[in-house]
Amino acid sequence: MILRVVKPGPFTTVQDFGRYGYQDVGVPVCGAMDTFALAVGNAMLGNEIGRALSPGAAALEATIRGPEIAVESGSGCVVAAGGDLGLRVNGTPVDSFVCKRVERGDVLSFVPGTPGENARRSARTLLCVSGGIDVPLVMGSRSTYARASLGGVEGRALRAGDRLTTGEPDLLWELSDGFALEESNAPLGKALVESSLHRRTLDVVMGMQCDRFTEKAIETFFGSPYTVSADSDRMGIRFIGKAVEHRGGADIVSDAICAGAVQIPGNGMPVAMAADRQTTGGYTKIGALAPHSVSALAYLSPGDEIRFVRASRERGVEELRERMRALEQIIMARTRFRARPRVPRVVAARGPKILRVRVLGRDYDVVWEEVF
Numbered sequence: 001m002i003l004r005v006v007k008p009g010p011f012t013t014v015q016d017f018g019r020y021g022y023q024d025v026g027v028p029v030c031g032a033m034d035t036f037a038l039a040v041g042n043a044m045l046g047n048e049i050g051r052a053l054s055p056g057a058a059a060l061e062a063t064i065r066g067p068e069i070a071v072e073s074g075s076g077c078v079v080a081a082g083g084d085l086g087l088r089v090n091g092t093p094v095d096s097f098v099c100k101r102v103e104r105g106d107v108l109s110f111v112p113g114t115p116g117e118n119a120r121r122s123a124r125t126l127l128c129v130s131g132g133i134d135v136p137l138v139m140g141s142r143s144t145y146a147r148a149s150l151g152g153v154e155g156r157a158l159r160a161g162d163r164l165t166t167g168e169p170d171l172l173w174e175l176s177d178g179f180a181l182e183e184s185n186a187p188l189g190k191a192l193v194e195s196s197l198h199r200r201t202l203d204v205v206m207g208m209q210c211d212r213f214t215e216k217a218i219e220t221f222f223g224s225p226y227t228v229s230a231d232s233d234r235m236g237i238r239f240i241g242k243a244v245e246h247r248g249g250a251d252i253v254s255d256a257i258c259a260g261a262v263q264i265p266g267n268g269m270p271v272a273m274a275a276d277r278q279t280t281g282g283y284t285k286i287g288a289l290a291p292h293s294v295s296a297l298a299y300l301s302p303g304d305e306i307r308f309v310r311a312s313r314e315r316g317v318e319e320l321r322e323r324m325r326a327l328e329q330i331i332m333a334r335t336r337f338r339a340r341p342r343v344p345r346v347v348a349a350r351g352p353k354i355l356r357v358r359v360l361g362r363d364y365d366v367v368w369e370e371v372f
Contacts, residue, residue: 083122
């Protein structure tokens with residue numbers, strides 16, 4: 001397909017699983033804020049899922065309000081994977097995590113819902129497409145790093161008039177139209193997605209420089225509510241609340257920063273490192289978020305209130321295993337959906353009957369009659 005950007009939205013960028021292997025030269029990983037949601041959307045479409053050192057199919061990550069996009073040529077399926085920003089196709093609402101066929105002349109837009117329409121609106125969503133967004137690979141990834149004008153479309157957020165080409169889709173992509181992520185077909189995947197979207201507690205695995213904080217500081221960190229600051233961005237989610245006291249100062253010799261690392265700078269306010277995080281940092285880290293909580297960062301908006309909860313390293317490992325099992329469930333559910341019996345349309349009602357059957361996008365007439 002060729003997609004034309006009519007309205008770009010506040011900050012819409014091309015993102016994949018991330019740019020791994022270059023942190024030693026100061027290049028951040030970047031990638032989608034919620035890589036699990038991206039993997040789910042790609043799995044539903046039959047795209048390459050992505051993992052470390054393999055970026056998978058790229059999608060469009062929209063922030064606060066989504067773009068308006070016209071399909072100029074071709075056809076394919078799309079999935080809104082992430083928060084509910086109100087996806088519409090030709091004005092008709094399409095739920096998140098539902099595959100929807102689009103073709104030439106169709107218009108995709110995002111219309112914010114009225115108060116109360118959605119139980120939980122979110123800061124971001126990913127628009128996944130059959131074949132992925134096909135922009136040039138830069139250091140092995142299509143992800144946009146706007147701070148350095150790297151990757152994506154000229155290293156920037158989308159602009160009106162941009163044209164995007166999609167990659168080669170899965171051979172059976174047409175059979176995914178209507179496939180939805182549901183508790184009945186992929187209960188674990190559905191549960192994990194909902195957990196990230198609605199999470200109001202963030203699980204922290206203690207470590208890093210936790211010895212640089214007093215016992216009172218640790219009690220404050222886990223016992224107090226924190227509010228998301230308006231200064232948050234893709235680099236880090238900043239929180240406002242009770243200050244966390246240091247033992248011996250906030251500065252350390254700079255060391256590596258992982259996804260979800262929770263820094264406590266000199267002002268005592270926690271900062272959770274996100275997709276565009278720096279490669280190294282010189283502030284003390286009280287710990288790191290478990291995988292599901294890292295995903296939850298994508299959906300937090302300024303003013304949201306959260307609490308930090310102590311978690312074990314074993315829990316973090318189990319969450320990664322849960323994700324692998326969930327993706328396996330989704331792929332199996334997609335296979336069952338594509339293979340489900342389809343009732344053909346009867347063209348002639350009397351005498352020999354003609355059934356019109358569609359196989360891989362082509363129509364065939366099959367003549368049949370009952371013999372007793």
